[in-house]
Amino acid sequence: MSTTTEAAQRTELTGEYADLHEQLAHLRHFLRFTTRDLTDEQVGLRTTASELCLGGLIKHVTAVERAWVAFARGDHGVMEWNPEDTAVMAERDAEFRMLPGETLAGVLGEYAVVAAGTDELLASRPDLDEVHPLPDAPWFEKGKSWSTRRVLLHIAAETAQHAGHADIIREAIDGAKSMG
Template sequence: MGLYTAVTVPDVTGEKRELLTVLADQRNLFRVTVRNLTEVQARQRTTVSELTLGGLVKHLASGARGTASVITERDENATLDMTRLEHDYDLLPDETFEAVLAEFDAATEALDAVIIDVPSLDDLIPQPTAPWAPERTWESVRMMVLNKIREYAHHSGHADIIREALDGQNTMAAISEGQDWAAAMDWT
């Protein structure tokens, strides 16, 4: 069996189950991409971008916590604290890759719990204002989950490029590892 395992989805039905399944699948692909990294590798830049694999993990964990908070607090006066984002993509000297991975797992579990508990995916949630969104908007929980799925897919692409430049690991090859059908594939 390859490194890619079946996605476990909480005991919910309908559209929530479908959305949580795709969200979990995107996270699982991302986790495959960042598996087996050393602390040094997690901090290493491999492209002209400032992005690192550890920084992407930290950012996605922060985003999951933030989304869970926006849904539960429903603050009609919220403004995004830009200072909170200053090091959102950076593993700081006092942070470890192991710790941000643990936070990633905890934050994504917390977000899933919030999605499960929300009465309806149609609930409208006030979004914090930000420099790029100065007017208050309201989004459904459904749209917020879809935005998270898009964000995971977006950053999974970043992570795959960074990882391949780092040590040659290709996520498609990694998830196919050990599969008979994959032996004949050239993933490069």
């Protein structure tokens, strides 16, 4: 049996794999928890000077996680940056708000699907040191590569940052706190 097949059949994560999985699960919980007992309308509210709303934050984290996992699987084109592509830029802007017809249940459902894909990536990789060249974008150092480990750590950092934003937004909606 190949190492990849063995990893794909891994039922219990241990060591670094278990640590990464547990941290991602913990951070995802806090992000989702900010939406507890809220309506579709409430998760679309902007309570600060920014464009951010709870539903939009979850949509954004979902999109970022989806893209980074695709990158770690070898789809490096998914991370390409072209600010002149108006359709892509409009899609990115739409990530940050609830659009007509979108629901909290739908947003959370999509997040769960993407999270499961990330968990599957983690469980199926025999080696987190596999590297991928970063695309040419203003926020990446030219010529650098990231390992699968670094991608997963970035997903965790992104989730933590936006869970903090979500906590502030939730507190402004009704005083409820998620992390304090």
